[in-house]
Structure formats: C-alpha cells, structure tokens
Amino acid sequence: MKSIERAQIRKRSGLTQTRLAKLTGISQARLSSWENHETELSPEDIMSVARVLEKYLRQPMSFDGTKQLARVLGQCDGR
Numbered sequence: 001m002k003s004i005e006r007a008q009i010r011k012r013s014g015l016t017q018t019r020l021a022k023l024t025g026i027s028q029a030r031l032s033s034w035e036n037h038e039t040e041l042s043p044e045d046i047m048s049v050a051r052v053l054e055k056y057l058r059q060p061m062s063f064d065g066t067k068q069l070a071r072v073l074g075q076c077d078g079r
Contacts, residue, residue: 006073007035013056024048046070 010020017035021028026045033039041049050070 005035009053009057009069009073010035013053015053015056020049020052023052040074043070043074046074049073 010017013020015023017028017031020026021031024031024045026041026048030039030041031049034041047066047070050066050073053073054066054069
C-alpha cells in the first residue's frame with residue numbers, strides 16, 4: 001500500500017484539525033505536530049483518531065475497519 005498522508009485522510013473525512021481535536025480530546029496543536037511527523041501519538045490516541053475518521057470518511061478508502069485504519073495512521077510517513 002502506498003504511503004498516505006495523515007492530513008489527507010483527515011481532509012477526506014471532511015474534518016478540520018480543530019473539529020478532530022474536539023471529537024478525540026487530543027489538542028489541535030498535538031494533532032498538527034502528528035500530521036507533520038514532528039511527534040507520534042500513543043496507540044490509544046491513534047485508535048481514537050481512527051474511530052472518528054472512519055465514522056466521518058466521505059470517500060471510501062481501502063481500509064478494513066478501525067484497527068487497520070489505525071495501523072495505517074501509525075505508519076504514515078512524509079514520503
């Protein structure tokens with residue numbers, strides 16, 4: 001699977017960083033740093049993000065459930 005940017009997945013869901021922050025309880029600043037590959041989220045936080053993104057995704061993606069989406073989010077890189 002090709003690398004997919006974290007921000008790209010969020011944007012496909014139609015969510016802003018601010019809205020995702022409110023829905024997950026993770027600060028917008030921390031989400032921004034994570035999307036920019038400056039920091040990593042805990043596995044629990046990645047699952048929280050994945051649950052919300054899966055619920056809001058507008059365009060189908062090739063993920064088989066929240067756990068696979070969480071794995072992809074955790075492995076996205078800047079390449």
